[in-house]
Amino acid sequence: MSMEAKLLKSICDRSRPIRIMHICGTHERTISRYGLRNVLPKEIEILSGPGCPVCVTPVEDIDIAIALARSGIIITSYGDMLRVPGSSMNLMEARSEGCDIRTVYSIDDAITIAKEHPSRDVVFFAIGFETTAPTNAATLLRKPPKNFSLLTSHRLIPPALLHLLDETNIDAFIAPGHVCAITGIQPYQQFADLGFPIVSAGFEANDVLLSILMLLEQSRLGRPIVENAYPSVVRRKGNLKAQEMMASVFDVADAQWRGLGTIKNSGLKLKNEFADHDAVLVHENVIRSYKKETSYERINVDKCRCADILKGKEEPDHCPLFGTDCTPVTPIGSCMVSQEGMCYNWYQYRNV
Ligand code: SF4
Incomplete structure (x- = not known):
C-alpha cells in the first residue's frame, strides 16, 4: 500500500466534520491535481484561502503600475502579473499600447535592465508574501542603481x-x-490560542494528507496546537537572517487585498531610508494624476466571484463565467491567471 493510501485510510478511520482552510496556491495545486477533495470523506471540507500572491494583488496596484508605464517608465514583473486585471486593462494590454513592460524571472533581472538603461527609470513590481520579500530586501541592501525603484x-x-x-x-x-x-511557526501560535488546530505542511500529496490527519487528531483531542509537518524545511523560529533583512528594509503597514479589502498590518512598505527606491514616492506625481482618471469598466467583472473564492466562501464552478467567458487564456478575475489560483486549478484539473 502506498504512503498516500495509508494516510487516506487513517483519515477515513478518524473522519469527522471539519472545515480546513489552506492558504497557499501550491497546496491548492496539489489538492486539485491529485483530486484529493474527491477521495476525502465528504464531511472533510478543504477550503482555499487567500494564498495566491497574484490573486490578492489589488486592482489599485495594477492601475499604478500601468500609470507608471504610460508615463515612460520601464515596468518589470513576473509573467503572471501581466495578465492580472486592473480596473480597465492589464499590463499586457498596456504593453500592446506601446508601454515598455518587461517580464523578468527575478528582481536581479530588473536590476540588470536598470543598469543597461541608466537614463530611464526602471520599476520592479514586487508581489508575494513573506517568501519573496527577503530577496527584495536583500537587493535594496546591496545599493541598487539610482534609476531603480520598487513598487x-x-x-x-x-x-x-x-x-x-x-x-x-x-x-x-x-x-x-x-x-x-x-517566519517559523511561531506567528501561527495565535490561531491555536484562539482554538484552531494548525499544521504547517509541505507540498506533495502525502504532505497534505498527513497535515489533514494531524488536524483531525487535534480536533478529536480538543487540544489545538501549532504543529510542523514539514520539518525538513521549516524550523520553529524560521530563517532569522531573512527575517532580519525584511525588518531592515520594510515596515509593516495596513494593506489592501483584492477581494478582502483593507487589512490592518497585513502589508509591507519601504522604510524611509529607502525612499529613493520607493516607486510610490519617487513617482508620486504620476500616481496622483492617474488615480483621478481611474474608472471601473471591464466587461463582466461584476459577475466574477473571486472575492468570495479568496475568502473560502465560494467554489469556482459556481461562478457563471467559469470555463466559458473566463478561462486561463481569457481570465476575467485574478483567480484564473496563475497556476496558484483556485479557478485556474479547478479549470486545469476539472476532470481529475
Ligand atoms: S471563474 Fe473567472 S470570473 Fe469566475 S470567479 Fe474565477 S476568476 Fe472570477
Whole structure:
C-alpha cells in the first residue's frame, strides 16, 4: 500500500466534520491535481484561502503600475502579473499600447535592465508574501542603481487569516510551508490560542494528507496546537537572517487585498531610508494624476466571484463565467491567471 493510501485510510478511520482552510496556491495545486477533495470523506471540507500572491494583488496596484508605464517608465514583473486585471486593462494590454513592460524571472533581472538603461527609470513590481520579500530586501541592501525603484505589493499571511475568522466558517488551518520556512511557526501560535488546530505542511500529496490527519487528531483531542509537518524545511523560529533583512528594509503597514479589502498590518512598505527606491514616492506625481482618471469598466467583472473564492466562501464552478467567458487564456478575475489560483486549478484539473 502506498504512503498516500495509508494516510487516506487513517483519515477515513478518524473522519469527522471539519472545515480546513489552506492558504497557499501550491497546496491548492496539489489538492486539485491529485483530486484529493474527491477521495476525502465528504464531511472533510478543504477550503482555499487567500494564498495566491497574484490573486490578492489589488486592482489599485495594477492601475499604478500601468500609470507608471504610460508615463515612460520601464515596468518589470513576473509573467503572471501581466495578465492580472486592473480596473480597465492589464499590463499586457498596456504593453500592446506601446508601454515598455518587461517580464523578468527575478528582481536581479530588473536590476540588470536598470543598469543597461541608466537614463530611464526602471520599476520592479514586487508581489508575494513573506517568501519573496527577503530577496527584495536583500537587493535594496546591496545599493541598487539610482534609476531603480520598487513598487511594493507584499502581503503578510497571518493578519489575513485573522481577518477571515470573522467572515468564514473555519475549523482548522493548513499553514503554508514555504512561508513558515521564513517566519517559523511561531506567528501561527495565535490561531491555536484562539482554538484552531494548525499544521504547517509541505507540498506533495502525502504532505497534505498527513497535515489533514494531524488536524483531525487535534480536533478529536480538543487540544489545538501549532504543529510542523514539514520539518525538513521549516524550523520553529524560521530563517532569522531573512527575517532580519525584511525588518531592515520594510515596515509593516495596513494593506489592501483584492477581494478582502483593507487589512490592518497585513502589508509591507519601504522604510524611509529607502525612499529613493520607493516607486510610490519617487513617482508620486504620476500616481496622483492617474488615480483621478481611474474608472471601473471591464466587461463582466461584476459577475466574477473571486472575492468570495479568496475568502473560502465560494467554489469556482459556481461562478457563471467559469470555463466559458473566463478561462486561463481569457481570465476575467485574478483567480484564473496563475497556476496558484483556485479557478485556474479547478479549470486545469476539472476532470481529475
Ligand atoms: S471563474 Fe473567472 S470570473 Fe469566475 S470567479 Fe474565477 S476568476 Fe472570477
